[in-house]
Amino acid sequence: MNDQQWLWLVPIIVxxxxxxxxxxxRRQAILTQKAIQSLYDVNQQSNQDALTFIxxxxxxxxxxxxxxxYVEGRWFGEPFKRLFYNEQPQTQRISETxxxxxxxxxxxxxxxxxxxxxxxxxxxxxxxxxxxxxxxITLKQMQVLxxxxxxxxxxxxxxxxxxxxxxxxxxxxxxxxxxxxxxLEQCQKLMQxxxxxFPLLGKQANEVLRPLTVNxxxxxxxxxxxxxxxxxxxxxxxxxLTYKMEADSDVLLHQPQEVVNEVFKNLLSxxxxxxxxxxxxxxxKIMKDEEVVRVLLVSQQSKGLSEKKERLFEPFWTxxxxxxxxxxxxxxxxxxxxxxxxxxxxxxxxxxxxxVIPLKKS
Amino acid sequence: MTLANKIWxxxxxxLLSSTLVYTLETSGYSVESFARAxxxxxxxxxxxxxEPPQIMILDMGMPPHKHGPEEGLRVLDYLSEYQLPxxxxxxxxxxxxxxxxxxxxxxxxxxxxxxxxxxxxxxxxKRAQLFYEQEQKLQSQNQQQIKLNVQLxxxxxxxxxQAEEKIVRRVLQQTGFNVHExxxxxGLKRENVYYLMNxxxxxxxEDGSGDE
Numbered sequence: 001m002n003d004q005q006w007l008w009l010v011p012i013i014v015x016x017x018x019x020x021x022x023x024x025x026r027r028q029a030i031l032t033q034k035a036i037q038s039l040y041d042v043n044q045q046s047n048q049d050a051l052t053f054i055x056x057x058x059x060x061x062x063x064x065x066x067x068x069x070y071v072e073g074r075w076f077g078e079p080f081k082r083l084f085y086n087e088q089p090q091t092q093r094i095s096e097t098x099x100x101x102x103x104x105x106x107x108x109x110x111x112x113x114x115x116x117x118x119x120x121x122x123x124x125x126x127x128x129x130x131x132x133x134x135x136x137i138t139l140k141q142m143q144v145l146x147x148x149x150x151x152x153x154x155x156x157x158x159x160x161x162x163x164x165x166x167x168x169x170x171x172x173x174x175x176x177x178x179x180x181x182x183x184l185e186q187c188q189k190l191m192q193x194x195x196x197x198f199p200l201l202g203k204q205a206n207e208v209l210r211p212l213t214v215n216x217x218x219x220x221x222x223x224x225x226x227x228x229x230x231x232x233x234x235x236x237x238x239x240x241l242t243y244k245m246e247a248d249s250d251v252l253l254h255q256p257q258e259v260v261n262e263v264f265k266n267l268l269s270x271x272x273x274x275x276x277x278x279x280x281x282x283x284x285k286i287m288k289d290e291e292v293v294r295v296l297l298v299s300q301q302s303k304g305l306s307e308k309k310e311r312l313f314e315p316f317w318t319x320x321x322x323x324x325x326x327x328x329x330x331x332x333x334x335x336x337x338x339x340x341x342x343x344x345x346x347x348x349x350x351x352x353x354x355x356v357i358p359l360k361k362s
Numbered sequence: 363m364t365l366a367n368k369i370w371x372x373x374x375x376x377l378l379s380s381t382l383v384y385t386l387e388t389s390g391y392s393v394e395s396f397a398r399a400x401x402x403x404x405x406x407x408x409x410x411x412x413e414p415p416q417i418m419i420l421d422m423g424m425p426p427h428k429h430g431p432e433e434g435l436r437v438l439d440y441l442s443e444y445q446l447p448x449x450x451x452x453x454x455x456x457x458x459x460x461x462x463x464x465x466x467x468x469x470x471x472x473x474x475x476x477x478x479x480x481x482x483x484x485x486x487x488k489r490a491q492l493f494y495e496q497e498q499k500l501q502s503q504n505q506q507q508i509k510l511n512v513q514l515x516x517x518x519x520x521x522x523x524q525a526e527e528k529i530v531r532r533v534l535q536q537t538g539f540n541v542h543e544x545x546x547x548x549g550l551k552r553e554n555v556y557y558l559m560n561x562x563x564x565x566x567x568e569d570g571s572g573d574e
Contacts, residue, residue, distance in 0.1 A: 156429055156456055163455040164375045167477040171381045174480040175388070186388070193384045200377040239425075240398065273426045323429075 025117070032121045035064050036128045043132050050103070050136040051075065051082075057129060058084040064125045065118060066109050073098075073105035076144075088112050094123075096130050100141045105133070150316045150325075157324050161208045165201075172197065225252035226260050228293060232284060235264050239272040247286035251293045254360040255338050262334045267297065267342075267353065270327045274319065283350070293359060298345060298352030312344065331355075369487065371395045372402050372437065373421035373453070374428070382419060382483075389484055398424055399433040403440050414446045417490045420470075421453045422461055431461060435468050442469035445508065445532035447497055449490035453478070467511060504547075506532060527562040530555070539566050 038060045046052035054071055061069055067088035072081045090110035098105045109126055111119075172194070179190050228251040236243045253260055271282055285296040311317050313332050318325030328342075335342055340357035369386055373379040374397045386393045394415070396402045406414060418441075422434030434452065441448055449471040454461040462473040471493065472486050497507055508528045512521050530548070534555075537543040545555045558564070 160423060160429055160455050163476045164378050167453075168375075168377045168381045170477045171385050171480055171483075175381075175385065189388075193380075197377060197380050197384075200380065204375070204377050273428065 028117065028121050032064070032124055035060050035125045039125070039128050039132055043136065048136050048139055050105075050133055050140060051080075053133060053136055054082055061109075061125070061129060062086055064122050065111055065114055066122070066126070067112055068108075068110035070108040070110075071105060074103070076102045085110075094126065098130070098134050098137055100134075100137045102144070103137050103141060105137070107133075146316075153316075153324055158208065161204070165204055165208065168197070168201065168204075224257075225254050226257045227251070228253050228260070228295070229286060231261065232264055232268070232286070232295070235268045236282070236284070239268050241268060241271055241282050242280065243282040243284055245284045245286070248288070251286055251288050251359075253293065253357060255357065256361070259334050259337050260357070263331050263338070263340075263355065263357075264295075266327045266331045266334070267355070270331075271297075271299070273323055273327070283352075288359070291358060291360075292340075292356050295355045295357075296345065296352065297355070298347070298350040300350050368392045368394050368415045370402065370405075370415040370418045370448075372397075372399075372418060372424070372434075374398060374424040375421070378421075385480055385483065386419075386487070389487075391487070399436045402437050406440060406444075406446065414448050416448065416494045417487055418448050418450045419453060419487075420450050422465070423455070429456070431464055435464065438465065438468035438470055442509075443531065444535045445528050446535065447494060447501075449494050451486050451490060469509060508532065523562075526558065527564075530558045530562065531564060534559075534564065 039057055042056045042060060043053050046056050054069075058069060061084075065088070068083075068085035068090045070081075070083050072079070074080070089112040091113045092111050094109045094111075096107045096109075098107070107130065111122060114122065175190060175193075179187055182190065229245070229247050230250070233245060236245075271280070280299050282297060282299050285298075287294045287296070313328050314325075315329040316325040332342055335355065335357070338357050339362055340355065342353055342355050345352050345354045369391045371379055371382045371386070371393060373382065373395075376397070379395050379397065383393045383395050396405065402418075418437075420434055420437055422431040423429050424433040427433050438450060438452075441450060450465075450469070452461070452465040452470045452473040453476055454465070454473055455476045458473075458475045462475075465473050471490050474483065474486055478486075500507060506529060508525060510521065510524050510528070512524070530544070533544045533547050534541075537547065541552055541555050541559075545552045548555070550558075
């Protein structure tokens with residue numbers, strides 16, 4: 001072959017080399033993309049639990065030439081270790097440390113000697129793994145802190161109510177003990193007093209239990225219809241709310257009384273405990289049609305409900321420093337038992353809630 | 363209805379309030395009960411100037427802040443601002459130490475940690491009554507006791523001002539905001555009393571009581 005013929009080969013060889021390189025890098029990129037996507041899928045399947053994620057992610061790391069993964073640390077004070085490896089050589093090491101309050105981890109990745117582009121692609125996958133692990137740990141810590149705070153709040157509430165109950169019972173016990181020395185008139189007075197306080201005692205005990213009994217079956221016997229107008233009026237007055245009620249007639253609900261009571265108790269105590277302004281006037285309108293009753297509770301509020309509308313029914317969420325944040329959540333849960341519903345109502349000047357309850361239990 | 367010589371029980375828990383009232387009434391006291399800070403402050407405002415209650419048994423947590431001390435502190439601050447002679451016994455349930463410190467800081471006479479037994483409660487009431495009566499005796503001899511909370515290290519001018527303000531408020535309250543009578547009791551000229559009222563932002567009650 002002469003020189004000119006050789007010259008034709010050069011562009012062909014260069015072209016083939018370039019094509020090969022493109023295919024190679026494209027393949028590496030696809031593998032990397034798959035590996036990264038797999039890590040996210042594995043994390044989802046692990047319910048974003050850090051320890052489960054570490055165990056489930058090993059096959060993915062192995063596929064990008066990680067020959068050994070060693071993890072050690074402390075999980076809420078408890079030491080732990082995990083070791084994953086295969087038969088590939090462990091020539092090079094990369095270490096990462098993660099820490100978040102009660103969780104610490106040191107991760108050591110070992111790999112064989114790799115070409116530069118392989119190393120680059122491995123580091124992308126490794127970094128993704130570390131980032132996902134970091135967010136899982138952060139999430140776990142936040143969940144624990146939130147649960148602790150909710151428990152503390154709940155404990156505070158319980159303590160307060162139980163201490164009050166305990167105090168009342170102690171004083172009553174003393175009163176009864178002293179009655180031996182009483183005259184007949186004093187004994188009669190004591191009996192009258194005990195007659196008036198024992199129902200309160202029962203009521204108070206129920207109040208303490210109330211947040212503990214969210215899931216009720218709603219299968220109570222329907223002994224008699226509930227007069228909704230009287231119920232709401234009684235509660236509004238007991239909570240000393242300034243209110244104005246409108247209703248064409250008395251509404252009798254054939255639904256479990258306890259559950260209906262719970263709905264309006266929680267709703268009205270919400271107004272008592274979160275007054276948006278001092279001179280709040282609560283307008284209550286009761287409207288009945290053939291199958292359902294609608295109760296509209298609105299007031300003029302300086303701050304709109306819509307600022308935090310999506311969080312209103314979230315359990316343990318509250319704007320009050322001392323509230324438990326369960327009131328509206330319990331309203332919705334109780335209404336589900338009645339096949340009823342509640343929604344936020346927003347007008348130009350007034351905001352509130354509309355509660356819809358079927359007249360009869362289905 | 364005269365509010366003199368009464369014990370006021372201030373607690374939103376109807377069971378506890380009722381039990382405390384009964385315990386105190388059977389021990390011979392005249393008792394009035396309230397469930398909210400607003401009600402107490404309104405009643406104090408509308409009572410005539412020399413007839414506030416002798417003793418108040420106050421629960422710190424009331425709606426809308428059932429689990430915090432805000433409402434109880436409002437009542438204590440009102441009593442302190444107008445230097446009313448009422449002796450306040452605070453009933454604390456949660457975080458007793460912290461609550462007790464707060465209560466004393468805001469002028470409470472005593473604090474009792476729930477659950478308190480009947481004899482401790484009655485002893486505390488008797489003690490408060492004793493102090494009240496002795497202070498009334500001093501007052502009849504033209505002597506007044508005032509209580510100051512003083513931050514040390516900031517000079518003595520603020521101490522003087524605090525004492526001055528409290529005594530002026532106390533005497534104005536006692537005289538029904540009668541400036542002439544206040545000036546006479548304090549040994550000042552009327553203009554001085556007006557000056558002091560202006561200096562400390564002391565205002566006549568909204569119901570228009572008090573006169574020259």
